[in-house]
Structure formats: C-alpha cells, structure tokens
Amino acid sequence: MPTMADVARSAGVSVATVSHVLNGTRPVLPHTRQAVLDAVEELGYTTNTLARSLVTSRTRSIGLAVSAISNPYFTEILQGVEAAALEAGYSLLIADPHDEPEHERKVVQLLHERRVDGMIIAPSPEPRGLLAYLGRHSVPAVFLDRLVDAPAADGSARFDQVCADNAEPTSRLVTHLAELGHKRIGLVAGLPGLSTTTERIMGYRNGLAFAGLPYDERLLVHGASESAGAEQATADLLSLGAPPTALVTGNNAMTIGALRALRARGRSVPGDIALCCFDDFAWADLFTPRLTAIAQPSKDIGARAVRVLLERLAEPDRPARTVRLPCAFVHRTSCGCPDPSGSPSASPSDGPSESPSESPSENLSERGTPS
Structure with missing residues (x-):
C-alpha cells in the first residue's frame, strides 16, 4: 500500500507538503497542490484516518441523530448535511433516536464513543437526558429543526440551533x-x-x-x-x-x-x-x-447546521446562536x-x-x- 512518503517522492515535494495538501492545514501553491493530487491518484494512496485521529484527536466525522429518517423532510435534511460534510472533508455517522428520550441518550452516547468530532441532533420532546449527557461530556452539538430551551447559568443559549421559521x-x-x-x-x-x-x-x-x-x-x-x-x-x-x-x-x-x-x-x-x-x-x-x-428549506437547514458545527469546532468558546431560515x-x-x-x-x-x-x-x- 503506498505511503505518504511515496506520494511525496512522486510529486517531488516534502512529506509535510503532502500532509498540508491532504489535511488543508496550510495554503499550498496551486501547481504544487495539483502535483500532489495527481500523485495520490496515480498511486492510489488513501489516508489512514485512524492513525491521523490518534495524532490530532480528531476523526473528521460528524454524528447525525435524527428520528424518522424515512420522512421526506428529514431525508432532504440528511442530503444537505451529507453534501456539506463531504465538501468539508467529514464523514457522517447516522442514528435514529425514534423520538424516545432514553433511546436518544443511548444513541448519542454511542456516537460519542465512536469519537465523532461533533453532533447534529433533532431532539426529542423530552431531551433532559440528552442535554445532561452533552453538558457533562462537553460534546460540540448543533440542534436541528427543533429548538431546545436550555439556557446556561448566565441566561445565554447553551447550544447552537438551526431551524426554519414556524x-x-x-x-x-x-x-x-x-x-x-x-x-x-x-x-x-x-x-x-x-x-x-x-x-x-x-x-x-x-x-x-x-x-x-x-x-x-x-x-x-x-x-x-x-x-x-x-x-x-x-x-x-x-x-x-x-x-x-x-x-x-x-x-x-x-x-x-x-x-x-x-x-x-x-x-x-x-x-x-x-x-x-x-x-x-x-x-x-x-x-x-x-x-x-x-x-x-430542508437541504439548506442541513447544510447550515454543518457549517455552524464546524464554526463551533474551530471556535469552541464563541457564543451560541440560533439560526432561522425562511x-x-x-x-x-x-x-x-x-x-x-x-x-x-x-x-x-x-x-x-x-x-x-x-x-x-x-x-x-x-x-x-x-x-
């Protein structure tokens, strides 16, 4: 199996440059970037996601917990989430909480144990267990479609939320x-x-x-x-x-x-x-x-939720916000x-x-x- 060093030799660049191209960690000149991508394609190189996660503590994966995935509305939201995640280089792990509070908490725990970088969740009508788990483990999360009234001690919002006007x-x-x-x-x-x-x-x-x-x-x-x-x-x-x-x-x-x-x-x-x-x-x-x-705007809701989550991952201390789409x-x-x-x-x-x-x-x- 080809290694990153093989890609570097083929492209005539350093291993560090290959890493920057594949991980987007630093700007690279267009012709250099293209040379690396051509070498990756020619050699059939694939990234070792597990090894990278051990170094960076990031898996570049997002957990999506949405009930009634068969519903066309949530299917379109899923399409928006998937497209935006893929564009940003993230994979998606999907679970159905069935709108049952206890099952919802278990599903979120399983996603968390799989070390997703953050979660997008359509919460159940009684999300107390969910909120407690997310808060206790400081899980980056965005609530989707359904809002949760769970202010922090200072009265500010605790979680980012994305929904339509209702x-x-x-x-x-x-x-x-x-x-x-x-x-x-x-x-x-x-x-x-x-x-x-x-x-x-x-x-x-x-x-x-x-x-x-x-x-x-x-x-x-x-x-x-x-x-x-x-x-x-x-x-x-x-x-x-x-x-x-x-x-x-x-x-x-x-x-x-x-x-x-x-x-x-x-x-x-x-x-x-x-x-x-x-x-x-x-x-x-x-x-x-x-x-x-x-x-x-179902697909837009899904895509916006991904962008809000990525902004949260980049700036963990930024104030939480609620985004409503028309x-x-x-x-x-x-x-x-x-x-x-x-x-x-x-x-x-x-x-x-x-x-x-x-x-x-x-x-x-x-x-x-x-x-």
Whole structure:
C-alpha cells in the first residue's frame, strides 16, 4: 500500500507538503497542490484516518441523530448535511433516536464513543437526558429543526440551533384561508413538547387573531406528528357538531393521514373542506387538487447546521446562536383557489394527477441571520 512518503517522492515535494495538501492545514501553491493530487491518484494512496485521529484527536466525522429518517423532510435534511460534510472533508455517522428520550441518550452516547468530532441532533420532546449527557461530556452539538430551551447559568443559549421559521408561515396559511371566507379553521398539530409543534400552534392562533376569528380549542387536535395519529385526529374534527370548513396540517406525514380520513368519510377537497399543509413534499404537486403548502428549506437547514458545527469546532468558546431560515408559501389549489397555472381545478381525489405543473411560491421571511 503506498505511503505518504511515496506520494511525496512522486510529486517531488516534502512529506509535510503532502500532509498540508491532504489535511488543508496550510495554503499550498496551486501547481504544487495539483502535483500532489495527481500523485495520490496515480498511486492510489488513501489516508489512514485512524492513525491521523490518534495524532490530532480528531476523526473528521460528524454524528447525525435524527428520528424518522424515512420522512421526506428529514431525508432532504440528511442530503444537505451529507453534501456539506463531504465538501468539508467529514464523514457522517447516522442514528435514529425514534423520538424516545432514553433511546436518544443511548444513541448519542454511542456516537460519542465512536469519537465523532461533533453532533447534529433533532431532539426529542423530552431531551433532559440528552442535554445532561452533552453538558457533562462537553460534546460540540448543533440542534436541528427543533429548538431546545436550555439556557446556561448566565441566561445565554447553551447550544447552537438551526431551524426554519414556524409561526409566521403557519399564520400565513390561516390568514389565507380566512381571506377565502372560512371562519372555522382547524389545525392538526404535531407531537406535544416539540418546539415545532408549539410554534406552529402559536402561528395558528396568531393567524386567527389577525383575521379577527375566535380561537376554539375544539378545532385544535394533535396528530402526534405522524400519519395514523393525524387520521384519527382529523376524524375527531369531522365528528364535531360544527366541523371545520378548512384545515391546516402541521407536517407532511399528518397531511397524508388527514387526506385518508377525508377520503374515508367521502369529504372532497376543496369542495367540502379546504386544506393547507405545513411541509411541501415531492407528491404535493401530484395530488388532485394540488396541495397548497409551506415549503421548508430542508437541504439548506442541513447544510447550515454543518457549517455552524464546524464554526463551533474551530471556535469552541464563541457564543451560541440560533439560526432561522425562511420558508416559502407554495400556492396551489387545495385551498380552494383557482389553479395558479391557469388550468381549472380538478375534482377531488386521492390519486396522482396525470400532468403536474410548476407552482409559484413566495418567501415568507428574510430572517436567515442568527437570532
């Protein structure tokens, strides 16, 4: 197996120069860098990551703990994390905490024992054990998507966090439905305890207040952030004496559950009930009617989390920060509006349409800076 010394001889440079090129520890002249890379390619040299980690105490690896990896939203976040990590020369170790606090702590411990340089975590609704472990072992970590209110002793933030805006986009969906004449607007909210659930409920109530509509606690149900829970929650809403005429769902999985409940009860969208959803996803434009949705910048969230973590590794003592990225309102037809593409709205069904078209969207926030 070729060694770094072999690469140095082939490129006509010192071993130290080869090390600087491969590890990015010092600028190297472009033609010298290229000579080293050509030698690496020609000889088939690979870096001994284990040996390097013993010297530097760094493995150039990142642990990613995210539940429901099969969810398209988190799949796109994973793509953003992976691309940004690879670009920076880091590998990725992935684990699923299943949104269970005890399993979450074990997963984080296992990643830590594998000597990852830092972690990116979408925390569970009850992250006390997680926070205790990270604090006790001083693990560099960035919380992703879901925020954690865990201030330090001086009141400052303890951890870096990256997420989308939640309240304002949800309020936008509610006010849009109110502008269309709806006065009873229901919300299928997510798992209690998650910051995303809390903030979207806040946005829902803010939207009602802005539209001059009263808040009715019977119109707010929890779908546990998954399809089956949302199906039952939507059925509960439909069984009310005065059911909602419009519905907002809190994430993509709950949108599927809500649609199943509506289909099972023969309710058409938007004829019998208008529907808007938080989370745009690949199939949203394939349903008939096409789903009006809030699109989160999923890949950007993942990529930004990596950059924030790398900044933390470079400057361990820098103040923690929270980064919120803007969402977009994607206007389609499930809300009851005419098709923005110009074609008439088709009759409701639960199957894909034959010819999906592009849909306009608008940014709801420009708050992409730390807050």
